[in-house]
Amino acid sequence: xxxxxxxxxxxxxxxxxxxxxxxxxxxxxxxxxxxxxxxxxxxxxxxxxxxxxxxxxxxxxxxxxxxxxxxxxxxxxxxxxxxxxxxxxxxxxxxxxxxxxxxxxxxxxxxxxxxxxxxxxxxxxxxxxxxxxxxxxxxxxxxxxxxxxxxxxxxxxxxxxxxxxxxxxxxxxxxxxxxxxxxxxxxxxxxxxxxxxxxxxxxxxxxxxxxxxxxxxxxxxxxxxxxxxxxxxxxxxxxxxxxxxxxxxxxxxxxxxxxxxxxxxxxxxxxxxxxxxxxxxxxxxxxxxxxxxxxxxxxxxxxxxxxxxxx
Amino acid sequence: xxxxxxxxxxxxxxxxxxxxxxxxxxxxxxxxxxxxxxxxxxxxxxxxxxxxxxxxxxxxxxxxxxxxxxxxxxxxxxxxxxxxxxxxxxxxxxxxxxxxxxxxxxxxxxxxxxxxxxxxxxxxxxxxxxxxxxxxxxxxxxxxxxxxxxxxxxxxxxxxxxxxxxxxxxxxxxxxxxxxxxxxxxxxxxxxxxxxxxxxxxxxxxxxxxxxxxxxxxxxxxxxxxxxxxxxxxxxxxxxxxxxxxxxxxxxxxxxxxxxxxxxxxxxxxxxxxxxxxxxxxxxxxxxxxxxxxxxxxxxxxxxxxxxxxxxxxxxxxxxxxxxxxxxxxxxxxxxxxxxxxxxxxxxxxxxxxxxxxxxxxxxxxxxxxxxxxxxxxxxxxxxxxxxxxxxxxxxxxxxxxxxxxxxxxxxxxxxxxxxxxxxxxxxxxxxxxxxxxxxxxxxxxxxxxxxxxxxxxxxxxxxx
Numbered sequence: 068x069x070x071x072x073x074x075x076x077x078x079x080x081x082x083x084x085x086x087x088x089x090x091x092x093x094x095x096x097x098x099x100x101x102x103x104x105x106x107x108x109x110x111x112x113x114x115x116x117x118x119x120x121x122x123x124x125x126x127x128x129x130x131x132x133x134x135x136x137x138x139x140x141x142x143x144x145x146x147x148x149x150x151x152x153x154x155x156x157x158x159x160x161x162x163x164x165x166x167x168x169x170x171x172x173x174x175x176x177x178x179x180x181x182x183x184x185x186x187x188x189x190x191x192x193x194x195x196x197x198x199x200x201x202x203x204x205x206x207x208x209x210x211x212x213x214x215x216x217x218x219x220x221x222x223x224x225x226x227x228x229x230x231x232x233x234x235x236x237x238x239x240x241x242x243x244x245x246x247x248x249x250x251x252x253x254x255x256x257x258x259x260x261x262x263x264x265x266x267x268x269x270x271x272x273x274x275x276x277x278x279x280x281x282x283x284x285x286x287x288x289x290x291x292x293x294x295x296x297x298x299x300x301x302x303x304x305x306x307x308x309x310x311x312x313x314x315x316x317x318x319x320x321x322x323x324x325x326x327x328x329x330x331x332x333x334x335x336x337x338x339x340x341x342x343x344x345x346x347x348x349x350x351x352x353x354x355x356x357x358x359x360x361x362x363x364x365x366x367x368x369x370x371x372x373x374x375x376x377x378x
Numbered sequence: 379x380x381x382x383x384x385x386x387x388x389x390x391x392x393x394x395x396x397x398x399x400x401x402x403x404x405x406x407x408x409x410x411x412x413x414x415x416x417x418x419x420x421x422x423x424x425x426x427x428x429x430x431x432x433x434x435x436x437x438x439x440x441x442x443x444x445x446x447x448x449x450x451x452x453x454x455x456x457x458x459x460x461x462x463x464x465x466x467x468x469x470x471x472x473x474x475x476x477x478x479x480x481x482x483x484x485x486x487x488x489x490x491x492x493x494x495x496x497x498x499x500x501x502x503x504x505x506x507x508x509x510x511x512x513x514x515x516x517x518x519x520x521x522x523x524x525x526x527x528x529x530x531x532x533x534x535x536x537x538x539x540x541x542x543x544x545x546x547x548x549x550x551x552x553x554x555x556x557x558x559x560x561x562x563x564x565x566x567x568x569x570x571x572x573x574x575x576x577x578x579x580x581x582x583x584x585x586x587x588x589x590x591x592x593x594x595x596x597x598x599x600x601x602x603x604x605x606x607x608x609x610x611x612x613x614x615x616x617x618x619x620x621x622x623x624x625x626x627x628x629x630x631x632x633x634x635x636x637x638x639x640x641x642x643x644x645x646x647x648x649x650x651x652x653x654x655x656x657x658x659x660x661x662x663x664x665x666x667x668x669x670x671x672x673x674x675x676x677x678x679x680x681x682x683x684x685x686x687x688x689x690x691x692x693x694x695x696x697x698x699x700x701x702x703x704x705x706x707x708x709x710x711x712x713x714x715x716x717x718x719x720x721x722x723x724x725x726x727x728x729x730x731x732x733x734x735x736x737x738x739x740x741x742x743x744x745x746x747x748x749x750x751x752x753x754x755x756x757x758x759x760x761x762x763x764x765x766x767x768x769x770x771x772x773x774x775x776x777x778x779x780x781x782x783x784x785x786x787x788x789x790x791x792x793x794x795x796x797x798x799x800x801x802x803x804x805x806x807x808x809x810x811x812x813x814x815x816x817x818x819x820x821x822x823x824x825x826x827x828x829x830x831x832x833x834x835x836x837x838x839x840x841x842x843x
Binding site: 070072073074077100101102103134137138139141142143144145146147150152178179224227228232257260261264267268269273274275300304307308311314315316319353355357358360361 | 573574576581587593603604605612614678695704705706709712713714715716729735801807808833834837
């Protein structure tokens with residue numbers, strides 16, 4: 068039997084993935100190994116979010132598997148079944164795949180929700196919709212950007228994963244979407260840091276492309292994010308992302324690698340802007356040797372004259 | 379004796395003469411090659427003189443030579459499985475025997491190499507000969523590789539211990555009287571670029587893992603979703619395998635997330651009048667109330683995939699001590715290819731939870747505050763699908779979650795946790811390389827415990843009084 072993931076969007080790509088809101092009618096414990104509580108949830112479908120689930124009002128069976136002991140259950144929370152009460156009347160938002168029988172469903176991701184119109188339900192529905200949009204099309208770009216900038220946690224999470232790890236858009240588009248999303252005033256700092264991670268990810272920053280426009284835009288976007296987050300710890304994380312990009316092995320030729328690093332940091336500006344400079348100064352004086360190395364590497368890149376612009 | 383019998387005897391005599399000539403030629407050829415290569419290890423003792431053995435045919439004629447041609451017929455290989463850190467000594471079950479070789483083909487295409495992780499556990503090769511027990515000469519050479527060959531030491535009989543510290547593809551040849559068998563191997567370097575590390579924390583206890591009901595209060599920073607875990611770390615890894623492009627064998631290597639709990643001081647304080655007392659989260663030896671020594675493995679449930687390393691689980695059955703495919707906590711993403719081998723981005727994340735009963739079982743006091751932390755050591759781990767019994771560790775990072783906070787006592791219906799102000803999740807700023815000279819080491823040598831009890835399973839609360 069599968070674990071249940073807390074991340075509602077993790078299994079959307081699986082064949083036959085459906086989603087719905089289910090009300091637990093009865094929990095039926097089954098035969099279990101010592102220390103385990105496994106069985107079946109008899110549920111009534113309250114709302115179909117996506118896919119060919121039985122219609123609202125129909126009964127289905129969903130298997131569950133969790134630890135028997137409450138303390139062990141709490142400590143094994145990577146399997147989200149362990150954190151759910153599974154009491155009669157509870158509402159579960161589940162992403163499922165079909166089971167052996169039309170009324171049997173395998174839950175892959177899920178969470179308890181307060182109501183069938185919980186914001187997570189709309190976010191999951193939007194995530195399924197985003198998957199259907201044509202790759203690279205204008206509607207897809209607009210919808211992804213809206214999800215990144217929007218207030219729905221589930222849709223925003225799905226959009227970021229789709230861009231950075233599921234190849235939903237090209238590298239250039241990924242960079243552009245993330246930079247534009249980072250410019251939104253309403254974005255919370257934890258999301259800014261996550262988006263900064265996206266700019267530094269393999270989906271955007273490609274060392275083979277050296278100082279191409281996308282890599283330069285990614286580095287500039289990272290530097291700008293340092294100034295947009297308030298918490299010094301978040302600023303430090305963003306500078307570490309920046310350093311992880313600039314310190315890549317761009318070429319076996321040391322001179323060429325130095326040139327690329329200079330070109331990248333000079334895409335930020337002739338000198339580090341104030342919020343970034345402050346963080347670099349703190350890193351340079353840090354007890355962490357790796358942070359001192361990062362600060363030194365970035366300073367060295369800025370001290371290298373910028374390469375002449377291509378004619 | 380008829381004419382036919384006389385003819386047989388004559389033919390046997392001629393055959394014996396030719397065999398003798400061939401053996402003499404082989405010995406000369408072997409000696410010359412050994413001198414030229416300068417890397418061969420000759421037999422520890424001179425070849426034994428032909429002796430009659432039980433079951434040997436009895437020559438009916440003095441001209442008939444009874445000694446059979448000596449030859450090497452096979453090389454077998456065995457890798458020492460990763461063992462437990464704490465007694466009793468347990469080893470990961472040998473899911474797969476290493477492939478043996480009877481081939482004389484030196485090419486990697488024609489004589490498929492066994493794929494192992496550079497820096498892995500002791501590797502022993504044994505040559506089988508006919509007749510058995512004849513001593514062979516060993517030679518190890520780079521194959522489609524400019525690296526120097528790994529060293530080896532001769533053990534008892536025809537067994538050698540081969541170093542695993544070199545990078546790429548190599549041929550191990552056992553020679554005897556002009557016959558040979560070649561065993562090819564690739565040692566894949568899991569080259570962690572520690573400087574590329576970025577760690578990220580989620581200090582918020584607001585999400586669903588922090589919960590309370592009438593009987594329990596649970597609390598955790600973060601959630602098990604990428605970008606939302608309490609602690610996440612990303613690092614670039616270059617995998618360099620065999621062949622001139624460094625790509626041979628990479629498909630057999632699995633990277634994974636190794637983690638041990640290194641300390642647990644998590645304590646619930648029951649300070650509501652008139653009771654009092656504490657409850658200390660304690661990892662115990664399975665089936666006992668005896669505290670287990672740290673470090674303890676922090677791994678989840680059943681194996682993630684067929685052919686992966688497994689160890690016995692406390693609750694019965696088996697579990698994987700290294701996480702490779704659970705996207706909630708580990709993801710290995712291909713990056714654009716570099717000059718040699720393959721580049722990947724390794725990501726790991728974790729969101730540990732603390733939990734206490736709301737009432738002290740003896741004093742009946744209510745839970746009012748939490749102190750203490752869980753400490754962890756996480757690592758980029760690996761194994762070869764051709765030798766899943768050998769788990770390696772390449773780079774590690776230590777981190778801590780501090781759960782300090784308060785819990786609402788009655789009249790509140792449930793004990794709601796409020797974290798103390800300040801930072802709760804901390805870690806080193808970068809992965810540190812393990813055994814840099816060999817690109818990593820066996821998990822045991824790196825100080826990792828992979829065997830039960832598990833940090834997230836064999837737990838009790840020790841209440842005082």
